[in-house]
Amino acid sequence: MIKSTVEPECTGQFSPLFLDYLKQKPELRKFYNQFPTVENFKSLIEGKEFSLEKRETLARVLESQYKNAGMTIPEHTKAQIQALKQANTFTVTTGHQLNLFTGPLYFIYKIVSTINLAERLKVAYPEHHFIPVYWIATEDHDFDEINYFKLDGKKYQWQTDQTGPVGAFKLDESFKGFFKEVAHFVPDFFKEAYLGSETLAEAGRKYVHHLFGDKGLLIVDGNDQELKRMFLPVIKEDLIGHRPHDLANRTTAELEEMGYKSQIYPREINFFYMKDGLRERIEKSGGTFYVLNSDILFTEAEIMHLVEQHPERFSPNVVLRPLYEETILPNLAYLGGPAEVAYWLQLKPIFDYFGEQFPALMPRNFALVLDVVVQRKIDKLGLTDYDLFQSFDEWKKAFVSQHASMDITLQQEKVALSEIFQASGKNASGLDKSLGNAFEAARVRAGKIMDQLATKVRKAEERRQGDQLRQREEIQVYLYPGGSPQERIENFMKFYLSDPDFVESLFGFFDPFDFNFIIMKKENG
Known part of the structure; x- marks a missing residue:
């Protein structure tokens, strides 16, 4: 394949806020920390505080997550996990919903961009170690958004009555029935991942590891008691003081006054309650906390006790998930799509309030593949x-x-x-x-x-x-x-099935510091 690029504004696909961020408009400077250039990572490295205790916890949890998924951890993955214990190790992260069979192409593009960024930073700062991370969104409850994939104009969809966080969904008889529809064409690694796993989260970890584990990618599941214990101060403040709501609303109003459309809408309480197939919003009326669509009620004393005993039951929404990611990772950059970059710009005051460094916001690479x-x-x-x-x-x-x-x-x-x-x-x-x-x-x-x-x-x-x-x-x-x-609809199998080297070829085409739109053209013959 050969590569060409066009400026993102020529594609007509991106919001004014995203394009103005790429242009580093002065009025937006207050909404982010450092614009993502290789040189600016120096101050991000110097400014990131992440204790040795947190590092030990993170490494221990990660090793446990891989083992609990029934995986034998390869030596190179073990080495990455152990490297997290060292003060000179940092992460660069992307995240995505737990789409079936990876979902749309840009899922792959996100991870390739993240891996390439880690490699570029290693060249620029050889005294440090940089680990690419995929944040697997197991707590998401929007099953209708992830229960299908599209290939060559056909939609393949799994129907189930299960509810709650999708990562815990069992790959039951309903899934096996769905799998029969696709078994004749999906690659073997998908068959091994899905048919050899009990839950959607396990399968997602396995196939992502198959595709990218040898590139040093680590897969982090935030749905963990030990990791959420690091987030206790934020959980308590959001439930009682509602400070994140106030700060995010203030920033949102500023952006809207400047003519930019809000991407997310903060709530007074930005957590879901999650237990036994339930993930529903927490709201407060008077002195009582209640969980929507259930009969669960708490007094303030009861919910504070529950936070201490079971922090894993509190699941951050889109307003606080970015802060959660940065709290439990030695992270320097987050790579996402245009909407993700835009909504992070609404959140910097929350980071400042809790004393957490705001990462570099990196647009993932955007691409179009043209066959012969x-x-x-x-x-x-x-x-x-x-x-x-x-x-x-x-x-x-x-x-x-x-x-x-x-x-x-x-x-x-x-x-x-x-x-x-x-x-x-x-x-x-x-x-x-x-x-x-x-x-x-x-x-x-x-x-x-x-x-x-x-x-x-x-x-x-x-x-x-x-x-x-x-x-x-x-x-x-x-x-x-x-x-x-194309990148938002087609599954990567459209190209992978005829060219098993397709994913590998992306590493040569993508540059995490080039924000132009990439066109990849397959050459005749």
Whole structure:
């Protein structure tokens, strides 16, 4: 494959806030710590405080998580885990929902970008060690968002009555029935991961480790009692003082006053209560805490006691999950999509309040893969990289006009006809003033007739150029399946099944410090 890039603003896919962040607009400087350049990581390294006690806990928990998933931990993974105990080791992190079979392509792109960042930092700061981390979102409860994947226009979906955090979902008979639909084409490592696991979380850990474990990636599950014990001060403050809500709302209001749209909406309490298949929001009324959609109630004393005894039952929402990640990891950077980067910008005052360093916000790499067939169509139509991001209707209008056998607007004819009516009307008005008005009315009617004829000429040209227009429509469907960008819809198996080296090839194309949109083109032959 060969690589080309276009500026992100030319794709029309990103919000103004995200684009202005990439441009380092001065008014946004207060909402982040360091803009992600190699040089700026020096101050991030110097500013990150992470105790040896936390390091020991993190390493111990990680080793336990791998073993509890029924995995034999390879030596290189053990070495990464042990390295976390050293004061000169830092992490760079990405996270994502626990989509079936990885979900859309950008899941893969996130992790490749993160691994490449760790390698780039090691070159720039050889006295330190950098570990790429995938935060596996086992506490997520939005099952409808993750219970499917799409491949070549078909949606494969698992239906189950299970509720609560999706990581705990059992791979039961309903899953095995679903798996039969895909077993004939999925790679063996997926079969081993899913059929050899009891829960969705176990399977996710196994297949991600298969794909990226040898690159040094560690998989962290935040749903852990020991890890959440590090987060106790935040849990208590959010439940009782509601400070995160106030700080995030203030920042959100500032951004909205500057014309930026809010990505997340803080609540007075930003935790869910999680136990035995339940994950529901906690709310407070008077002096009573209650769990939505249940009959669970707590007094303030009871919920504070429960936090001390069972912190694992308190699951942060999107407002506090970023702070949780940074609290339990020696982390320097978070890599995410445009919406993720944007909502992190609403959260910096919360980090400041709790004395936690705000990480560098790194846009993951964005990419489009063109196979040989679609590349031939693109070449035949003479499309540029920038043309690929133009709307089909705009492109069609320009293309049909450019390649028409005549002026499809009939502009010259319209002007000539208008001039005839104007001149004749001027002469006729000398005979009878009312004739001038009659000729003007006729000129308007004739103009409408010419517009109708121009529409017919344009449609005739579109029929004549039908093959080219159909090819462009086919390209559009390939680039935007279902109307959304390829990387947000297609599963990586679309390319992996015909090219087992596809994921490995991404490491050579992605640069974590290049925020342009990447186009990867498979060469003919």
